[in-house]
Amino acid sequence: MKMSLLAPLSVVLACAGGATFATPAAVGQPAPVFSTTDVDGKAVSLTDFKGRTVVLEWVNPECPYVRKHYGSANMQATQKAATAKGVVWLAVNSTEARHVDYKPPAAMAAWMKSQGAAATATLIDADGKIGRAYGARTTPHMYVIDARGTLVYAGGIDDKPSANPADVKTATNHVTAALADVLAGRPVAQPATRPYGCSVKYADG
Amino acid sequence: MPLLQRLLILLAAALMPWLAPAAAASTVVTTEQVRAELLAHAPEGIAPGKPLWLALQIEHQPHWHTYWKNPGDSGLPTTLRWELPAGVTAGEIAWPAPKRLPVGPLMNYGYDGRLLLPVPLTVSPAFTGNSLEVKASAQWLVCKDICIPQQGEFTLSVPVQAATALHAGAFAAALAAQPQPVATAQASAELIDDAKALRVTVSGLPASLQGRELDFFAEAAGVVDHAARFDARWDGGTWQVRVPISSQRFESPARMDAVLVQRGAVGGVRVGFAIAGMWPAIAVPASTGAEATPAAAALPPTPALGFGLALAFALFGGALLNLMPCVFPILSLKLLGFAGHAHDRRGLLAGGLAYSAGVVVSFVGLAALLLVLRAGGEQIGWGFQLQSPTFVAALAVLFTLIALNLAGLFEFGTLLPGGLASLRLRHPLADAALTGVLAVAVASPCTAPFMGAALGLAFTLPGAQALALFAALGVGMALPYLAASAWPGLARAMPRPGAWMATFKAAMAFPMLATVVWLAWVLGQQTGIDGVAGLLAVLVALAFALWAWGRIDSGRVARAAWSACGALLLGAVLAWALPTWHEAKAASPGPAADQRWQPWSAARVAALNAEGRTVFVDFTAAWCVTCQVNKRTTLGDSAVLADLDARQVVLLRADWTRRDAAISAELARLGRNGVPVYAIYKPGQAGPILLPELLRPQVLRDALASP
Numbered sequence: 001m002k003m004s005l006l007a008p009l010s011v012v013l014a015c016a017g018g019a020t021f022a023t024p025a026a027v028g029q030p031a032p033v034f035s036t037t038d039v040d041g042k043a044v045s046l047t048d049f050k051g052r053t054v055v056l057e058w059v060n061p062e063c064p065y066v067r068k069h070y071g072s073a074n075m076q077a078t079q080k081a082a083t084a085k086g087v088v089w090l091a092v093n094s095t096e097a098r099h100v101d102y103k104p105p106a107a108m109a110a111w112m113k114s115q116g117a118a119a120t121a122t123l124i125d126a127d128g129k130i131g132r133a134y135g136a137r138t139t140p141h142m143y144v145i146d147a148r149g150t151l152v153y154a155g156g157i158d159d160k161p162s163a164n165p166a167d168v169k170t171a172t173n174h175v176t177a178a179l180a181d182v183l184a185g186r187p188v189a190q191p192a193t194r195p196y197g198c199s200v201k202y203a204d205g
Numbered sequence: 206m207p208l209l210q211r212l213l214i215l216l217a218a219a220l221m222p223w224l225a226p227a228a229a230a231s232t233v234v235t236t237e238q239v240r241a242e243l244l245a246h247a248p249e250g251i252a253p254g255k256p257l258w259l260a261l262q263i264e265h266q267p268h269w270h271t272y273w274k275n276p277g278d279s280g281l282p283t284t285l286r287w288e289l290p291a292g293v294t295a296g297e298i299a300w301p302a303p304k305r306l307p308v309g310p311l312m313n314y315g316y317d318g319r320l321l322l323p324v325p326l327t328v329s330p331a332f333t334g335n336s337l338e339v340k341a342s343a344q345w346l347v348c349k350d351i352c353i354p355q356q357g358e359f360t361l362s363v364p365v366q367a368a369t370a371l372h373a374g375a376f377a378a379a380l381a382a383q384p385q386p387v388a389t390a391q392a393s394a395e396l397i398d399d400a401k402a403l404r405v406t407v408s409g410l411p412a413s414l415q416g417r418e419l420d421f422f423a424e425a426a427g428v429v430d431h432a433a434r435f436d437a438r439w440d441g442g443t444w445q446v447r448v449p450i451s452s453q454r455f456e457s458p459a460r461m462d463a464v465l466v467q468r469g470a471v472g473g474v475r476v477g478f479a480i481a482g483m484w485p486a487i488a489v490p491a492s493t494g495a496e497a498t499p500a501a502a503a504l505p506p507t508p509a510l511g512f513g514l515a516l517a518f519a520l521f522g523g524a525l526l527n528l529m530p531c532v533f534p535i536l537s538l539k540l541l542g543f544a545g546h547a548h549d550r551r552g553l554l555a556g557g558l559a560y561s562a563g564v565v566v567s568f569v570g571l572a573a574l575l576l577v578l579r580a581g582g583e584q585i586g587w588g589f590q591l592q593s594p595t596f597v598a599a600l601a602v603l604f605t606l607i608a609l610n611l612a613g614l615f616e617f618g619t620l621l622p623g624g625l626a627s628l629r630l631r632h633p634l635a636d637a638a639l640t641g642v643l644a645v646a647v648a649s650p651c652t653a654p655f656m657g658a659a660l661g662l663a664f665t666l667p668g669a670q671a672l673a674l675f676a677a678l679g680v681g682m683a684l685p686y687l688a689a690s691a692w693p694g695l696a697r698a699m700p701r702p703g704a705w706m707a708t709f710k711a712a713m714a715f716p717m718l719a720t721v722v723w724l725a726w727v728l729g730q731q732t733g734i735d736g737v738a739g740l741l742a743v744l745v746a747l748a749f750a751l752w753a754w755g756r757i758d759s760g761r762v763a764r765a766a767w768s769a770c771g772a773l774l775l776g777a778v779l780a781w782a783l784p785t786w787h788e789a790k791a792a793s794p795g796p797a798a799d800q801r802w803q804p805w806s807a808a809r810v811a812a813l814n815a816e817g818r819t820v821f822v823d824f825t826a827a828w829c830v831t832c833q834v835n836k837r838t839t840l841g842d843s844a845v846l847a848d849l850d851a852r853q854v855v856l857l858r859a860d861w862t863r864r865d866a867a868i869s870a871e872l873a874r875l876g877r878n879g880v881p882v883y884a885i886y887k888p889g890q891a892g893p894i895l896l897p898e899l900l901r902p903q904v905l906r907d908a909l910a911s912p
Contacts, residue, residue: 026452027487064354101351128310135453137278137311154453161281162344163354187806187867192455192487194427198352199279202309 024135027154027191031145032133038121039109044090046145053182054088055175056134056143057119058200061093061111062101063139064163065197070115072165074173075140075157079118082179091119094131096203102126128202138197144178144188153178155193234357238347239271240264243339243359244321246376247369251337253328258376259295259361260323261285261343263316268349270317273303275426277313281346281354283322288340292332296325301382302466302473303422312432313348314422321379337363384464384475387411394461396450396482399800403429403448407465407476410444414467414474421446422464427456457484483855486803512670516677523681536644536686552633557683557690559634563641565679571645572675576668592864594731594786597828598740601724603643605744606751608717611710614748615755641683730827730862732786739782746778801846805859807871814888819854819909822893824872824882826861831898832881839900848906854885885909 025032031054035045046054057075060066069075079089091112095102103111105124112122125131134143134154144153158171174193181188234241246258261283263271272280287295301320306313341359346352363369389409397404405421416439423429430449437446444465459480466473527536609615721744729737750771803809805822813820823840825832839845849856859868861880875882875895883900884893885908894908 024452029452063352065352099350132310135451155455163346185866187808189808192427192453194455195279196281197279199308199311199313199348201350202311204309 025133025143025151025154027151029151030149031143031151032130033149034130034133036123036125036130038123039105039112041105042121044121044123046149049088050149051147052086052088053147053179054090054145055082055179056136056145057089057091058131058136058139058141059091059093059122060095060101060139060198060201061103061108063198066139068163068165069140069157069168070117072168073116074165074168076116076118078157078173078175081176083118083120085179085183087179087183089119091117091122092125092130092136093122094125094128094136095201096128097126098203099201101201128200131200131202136200138195139200140197141195141200142175144175144182146182152182152188153191154195155190156195156197159193161194161196232359232361234343234359236347236353236355238266238269238349238353239345239355241343241345241357241359243341243361244372244375245337245339245361245363245369246323246372247363248373250368251328251332251363251365253330253332255328257326257328258323259287259326259339259341260321260372260376260379261341261359262372262375263320263322263345265317265320265347268317269347270306270313270315270349271320271345271347272313272315273422274298274300275314275422275424276346277306277315277426277431278311279308280313280315280348280352283343283345285322285324286342287324288342289326290332290334290338292329293337294327294329296327299323299325299380299383301379302384302464302471305420307432308348308350310432314431321375323376323379335365337365339363382472384466384473387474387476390474390476392463392476392478394478394480396480396484396800397447400482400485401450403450403480404445405448405463405478406443406445408443410442410465410474414444414465415439415442417467419444419446420466420468421448422466423448424462424464425456425458427451428454428458428461454487457487482800483803486806486809515674519674519677520681520684523678524684526682527685553690555634556637557687559637560641560690561680561683561687563638564645564683565641565676567642567645568675568679568682569672572672576671592731592826592828592862594728594736595783597724597728597731598736598743598782598786601721601728601740602743602747604717604721604724605747608714608721609748609751611717612714613707613711615751644682645679724828727828727862728786735785739785742778743775743782746775750775802856802858805857805868807867809857810886813855814886817888819852819888820857820886821849821854821909822857822859822882822884822886824859824861824868824877824880824884826880828862829880835881835883835898835900839902839905842902845902845905848909852909854909 031046033046035043035047038044057079061070066075083089093103093108108122108124112119123130130136134141136143138156140157142153142155142157143151146152153174155174157175158168158173160167160171174190177190178188232243240263242262244260244262246260247255249255251257263283265271272282274282276282283298285295285298289295300322301316303314303316306315306317339359339361341361342356343359344354344356346354387410389411390407391409392405392407394403394405396402419437421435421437428450430451433449435446435448437444439445460477461480462475462477464473464475725737725740728740753767753771802823805824810820810822823832823836825836827833859865859871861868861872872879872882875884875893877895881898881900883896883898883905885896886893894911896904896908
C-alpha cells in the first residue's frame with residue numbers, strides 16, 4: 001500500500017512554478033483547465049463544458065500541415081462529425097503576436113469561416129499559456145478530453161506524417177478513432193501518438 | 206538560374222500547390238531556403254564489393270534547418286525514395302550526429318549549414334550496364350520561424366568503369382561526422398521516479414570524450430521530453446545522465462539507441478541499451494461504465510465447481526468469516542455472555558437460532574439485491590457495497606459507535622428512549638437477530654478463502670440455486686455461535702464471568718478502532734484526503750455528542766443544553782462532510798505509483814501474450830483485507846519478486862476499489878465474482894491459471910514454473 005505523497009506535492013510545485021512547459025498535461029491525468037476569450041470576444045472556459053467530450057485542435061493557418069488538413073477538408077469533416085455527436089471542438093491558435101504567422105482575432109475568425117470550419121469556438125492564445133499547459137508542440141496537435149475531464153488522447157490528427165493532402169485518403173484518423181472509443185465508453189485504443197507538423201510559434205522563454 | 210529551369214519550377218509549383226517550388230529532375234534542386242544536390246562516390250568504379258555511396262547534400266540558407274531521424278518536438282526527418290536498376294539496392298541514411306535547435310520552449314534535433322546525408326549502396330552480380338542510372342525523390346521540411354515542406358526529384362548517371370570521387374572530401378567529412386559505435390562502451394538504463402525519467406549509465410567511452418560535456422540524443426522520437434534539462438555527471442570513467450520522459454510519450458521501447466555528442470564538436474558515439482523497469486501503460490480507463498470489453502463478453506463463463514462442492518465450500522468459507530478481525534470482537538463478547546446464562550438452555554438456543562436467522566436472512570437479502578441489480582445490467586460483484594464511499598463512511602461511524610460503547614464512554618441504555626431500551630431487554634431474540642445482521646454487514650466484503658470460487662459459481666446459476674449458496678454461506682457463518690448455544694458444555698468451557706469481563710470488553714474496543722482506520726484508508730482511496738478529513742470530523746463530533754447526551758451528573762436544563770450542543774455539532778459536521786464522500790475525479794489511484802505494477806486492461810494482457818510475455822494479474826481492491834495481506838506478504842516476497850523478474854513476467858494490477866465494468870466482466874469470465882483473484886496468463890494457452898485467494902509464495906512460484 002503505497003500512499004504516495006508525491007501527487008499532492010507535485011500539484012503544489014506545479015502551482016508554485018506557474019504555467020511552465022516543465023509539467024505539461026499527461027494522458028490519463030486531469031486535463032488542465034483554462035479560461036480565455038474566443039475570436040468573437042466571448043469568454044470561454046474548459047469548465048463550461050463539464051460532462052461533455054472536448055477536442056482541442058492546435059491551429060496556425062500559415063502552417064503547410066494545417067493547410068493540408070483544411071485544404072483537403074479533412075479537418076472540417078472531422079469537426080462536423082464530432083460536433084454532430086455533441087462533442088465540443090475548440091481550435092486554439094497559440095502563435096505569439098510578434099510572429100509573422102500571427103492572426104488577430106478578427107482575421108482568425110474570418111479564416112475559419114472561409115474554410116467552412118465547424119469548431120465550437122476558436123481561441124486566441126497568443127501568450128501560449130494554454131499551449132504550454134497542454135504541451136502542444138505542433139500544428140496540428142490534437143487532444144481529446146472525456147466527460148470526466150480526463151485527458152484521454154494526445155497526438156497527431158492521423159498516422160501519415162506528411163504535407164501531401166493525397167495522404168489523407170489512406171491515413172487513419174486518430175481523433176475520429178479516439179472519439180469513437182470515448183463515446184462508446186471504451187478505453188481509447190491508441191491514447192498517445194506522434195504529433196506532426198510545424199512547431200507551435202511560442203514566444204521565447 | 207536558366208529561364209527553362211525557372212519555368213519548370215513554376216510548372217511544378219502549379220501542379221503541386223501543397224509544395225513550395227521544387228525542381229524537375231536534375232542533380233540540383235534549389236529553393237529559397239536550400240540548395241539540394243544528389244552526389245555519388247564510387248572511388249573504385251561500380252562492382253560488387255566495391256564501396257558505392259550516394260548522398261543528398263543540403264546547403265541551408267542562414268537560420269534555416271532540416272531535421273534528424275528523430276526531429277524532436279516538431280519537424281519531420283528528411284526522406285529519400287530511390288529508383289535503381291536491378292541488382293542495386295540502397296541502404297538507410299547514415300545520419301550524421303545532430304545539433305540541438307531550440308525553438309521557444311520546444312527543442313528540435315537537426316542540421317543547419319552544409320549537410321550530407323550519405324546512403325550506402327549494395328551491388329550484386331545481377332547488375333549490368335555501363336552506367337548506373339539513379340532516380341531519387343527527396344522530401345524535406347525546412348524551418349526557420351516558419352516551416353516549408355519541400356520536395357525534389359533527382360537523376361544522376363554514375364559511370365561503371367571510371368572512378369567517381371569528385372566529392373571524396375565531402376563524403377570523408379560526412380563519414381567522420383557519423384556517430385560511431387564504440388566496442389569498449391557499456392551502456393545500461395533504468396526507469397526511475399515512477400517512470401518519469403530514464404537513468405542512462407555509460408562506461409568505457411573513448412578517452413577523447415572523458416570528462417567532457419556530452420549531449421544525449423535519443424533515436425526514438427516518442428519517448429524523451431526533448432526540451433527538458435538533462436542532468437549529466439561524470440563519476441570516474443562513467444557518465445550518467447537523467448533523461449526526463451515525455452508526459453505524452455507514445456512509445457514504450459524495451460531497447461533504445463542514442464547518440465552522444467561532445468558539445469561543440471563534430472561526430473559522436475552511438476550506444477544501445479536495454480531499459481530495465483516497466484513502462485506504465487499509456488491506456489486510460491473507459492469514461493463510462495456502460496459496456497464490458499467485447500472480447501471479454503464474447504467468452505462464456507466457465508464455472509469450475511460442482512454445485513454440491515460449492516455448497517460445502519460456502520459453508521466452510523462462511524465459518525472462516527468469524528475469524529475476521531472486524532467480526533471477532535462482537536462474536537467473542539456474545540459467546541462470553543453465554544457463560545452467565547448457561548442455566549437457561551432454552552433461552553440460549555433460541556438466541557442462537559435468532560442470530561443464525563439474522564445472518565442467513567441478511568446474506569440471502571444481500572445476494573437477492575445483487576442478483577436484481579445485475580439482472581438490471583449493473584456490472585457489480587460481491588463487495589460492491591464497499592465501492593460506495595457513503596457506505597464505507599457509514600460503516601466507520603458504526604464501528605466507532607461500537608468501539609466507544611465497548612470502551613465505556615456511553616451505554617446504549619442511557620441514550621435510547623426508555624421504551625426502546627426496555628423493548629431491547631424484553632426481546633433478546635430481536636437483539637440476537639440484529640447482531641447477526643451486523644455481523645454480516647461487517648463480514649460480507651471480506652472474500653474469505655474458498656468463497657471466491659463459490660460466489661463466482663453462484664452468479665452463473667439460476668436464481669434459486671444462487672440464493673441457496675448464499676444461505677449456505679450464512680449457515681456456515683452462524684454455525685460456531687449456534688453450536689455454542691446448542692451445547693451448554695461448550696458454553697460452560699468458557700471462562701467464568703467476573704470483573705475481568707469489563708477489562709476484556711474495553712480491550713475489544715481497539716480491534717474495532719483499528720477497523721475504523723482501515724475503513725478511513727479505503728475511503729481515502731475512493732474520495733481523497735478531504736473525504737477522510739470529513740469522516741474524522743464526523744467521528745469526533747459523534748464522540749462529543751455521545752459524551753454530551755450521556756451526561757447524567759448535571760441537572761435537567763444543563764442536560765438539555767448539552768444534548769442540543771451535541772446534536773447541533775453532529776448535524777453541522779455531517780452537513781459539511783457528506784458532500785466530500787462522493788467518488789473522486791482523480792484519475793489514477795495508488796497502483797500507478799508502484800513501478801513494478803502497471804494498470805490492467807484486457808487488451809494489454811492480449812497484446813503482451815501476443816509478444817510472448819507471461820502476465821500475472823492481481824485483481825484487488827483497497828477494501829479487501831485478504832488482498833492487502835497477500836500484497837504485503839507473498840507479492841512482496843523477495844524470492845517471488847526475483848522469480849517474476851527472472852521469468853520476465855509482466856505484472857498488471859486490476860484495481861476494483863471503485864466500480865469498473867471491464868474488471869467485473871473479466872472476473873465473470875474467470876468464473877469469479879469478488880476479489881482477490883490471482884491469474885497467470887501464459888502465451889499460447891487457452892485460459893489463465895487461477896491461484897488460491899490465500900496466496901502462498903511457493904504456490905505462485907510453482908505455477909510460474911509449470912509449463
